[in-house]
Amino acid sequence: MAVQNALCKSSILVSESSRCIHQADFSSSQEMLERRRFDFPKNFVFGTATSSFQVEGASREGGRGLTIWDHFTMTPGKILDNSTAEVAADQYHRYKEDIELMKELNMDAYRFSIAWSRIIPDGSRRTVNMEGIAYYNRLIDALIEKGITPYVTLYHWDLPLTLHESLGGWTNREIVKHFAYYAEVCFASFGDRVKHWITFNEPAVFCLLGYGKGVHAPGRTSDRTKSAHGNSSTEPYMAGHNVLISHATVVEIYRSKYKSKQAGTVGFTIDCEWAEPLSDSIEDKEATERRRTFQLGWWLDPIFFGDYPALMRRSAGDRLPHFTEDEKLLLRDSLDFIGLNHYTTRWVTSQPAPSDPANSDFWWDQGALTTVEKDGVLIGEKANSCWLYIVPWGIQRLIEYVWETYKVPIYICENGMDDCNNLDLPLGHFLNDSRRVNYYRDYLKYVHRAIENGADVRAYFAWSLLDNFEWAEGYTSRFGLYYVDFTTQKRYAKDSAKWFSKFLEPKVADPCQ
Secondary structure, eight states, rough: OOOOOOOOOGGGGOOOOGOTSSSSOOOOOOOHHHHHGGGSSSTOEEEOOOOHHHHOOOOTSHHHHBBHHHHHHTTTTTTTTTSSSSSSTTTHHHHHHHHHHHHHOOOSEEEEEOOOHHSSSSSSSSSSOOOHHHHHHHHHHHHTTTTTTEEEEEEEEBBBHHHHHOOOGGTTTTHHHHHHHHHHHHHHTTTOOOEEEEEEEOOHHHHHHHHHSSTTTTTOSSOOTOSSSSOOTHHHHHHHHHHHHHHHHHHHHHHHTHHHHHHHHEEEEEEEEEEEESSSSSSHHHHHHHHHHIIIIHHHHHHHHSOHHHHHHHHGGGSOOOOOOHHHHHHOOOOOOEEEEOOOOEEEEEEOOOOOOGGGGHHHEEEEEEEEEEOOOOEEEEEEETOOOTHOOOOOOOOHHHHHHHHHHHEEEEEOOEEEEEETTTTTHOOHHHHEEEEEHHHHHHHHHHHHHHEEEEEEEOOOOOOOOOOOGSEEEEEOSEEEOOOTTOEEOOOOHHHHHHOOOOOOTTOOO
16 A cells, blocks of 8 residues: 555645564564464464565566556656656566565565566457566465465456556446456466455445546546546545456356366455544534445455445435345355455544535535544654554454454455655655554454454454655655665665564573473
């Protein structure tokens, strides 16, 4: 993602040898010792995550086609530091080195995304790029050789540019068949080894920021100071509708053609801040429920109940597309697990409806305003990103709410925090990331509490393995467990990496027992 960087997320919803991660001893931390990996369920999966566009680089190698994000980064003023992801963290060439880092972390799994344009350069159903197939085969085989389970996301925002230019991207229903073809190529090529698939990552982000606010690719918005094209009132809903149908279509293909032989599972990952009412007033409580519905129900209600929430329909009217009866049947129960990306929590208060409903949009339709302050006190310590405040208890409440509402297994697919990439500071400043250590320790404590309370949580992925290209923020923000020097591409273990290595050590048998 991890990050909805150029717009506050509240608007939507040493030397190289320092990679040795046993130099710091965190065993004196009583708080850490309260919970370790062996306190979680026996088969609980711990992993870390990245996305193809943010880490791979090699944007013009191996037959890869251009994406909407390649085009967006080349547009002056769109990226905070005017950078591109042409090299990023260079994982395309350094994947074996990065897998060794995962082993040092004692991680069980790696969640990564496949670049659609590396498999099918123009995104269409014409040509499959065998160099791209070969690269991901090498990556998957290298992971498995080291005992690390691959979790694969099919779409993490990097739409092939040709599909945007020829179809209008996710706003065109024709995209469903192109995504289905791409997904099936992946199932056929990698499904003998990949058993955990995620169709989409954070659809709300690319639908709302790409087709509503215009601050992410492809940059469409009603704001003519930002773009000459787009309709913020309708296009995010249109894009989301086609995403849902694409997801259900792909799951049907997997279940009908591949599941019996490959025995894998398919999920769908959404991002969600937790929302709490600012006051005890009925208005704020109702606004909070609307906020949760627009973040969670928009995506999950069609899958579990066959249609959008009635509350959304009342607010958005016919700007929210309608499913056919066949589409409703296709959508029902079309996932095996819910992926949750969670970083922060907000207070919510009521917002009056706009004077002209015809000019409303997703943000107005919610009838809710979010804030990080209550009675003059911040909800939590602020990280680097404008939207990210550290509120560990929110993850427990979110998990329990999702579990009680939908009753399917939950994977925490992203969780983490960022620091500012101030190049005037010495390397040691970034490596001594005690705040990130505390973040992970505290958030995992509340994940564990949710499990103790009965929620079926099966995996946790820390965002992110590496510092990387953070979308509209470029390289100004660092989320990684490993510091990346983007000039030399050297990786350096932060204290958070060392903490995870210790946290994830297997339990040693007590010789006195």
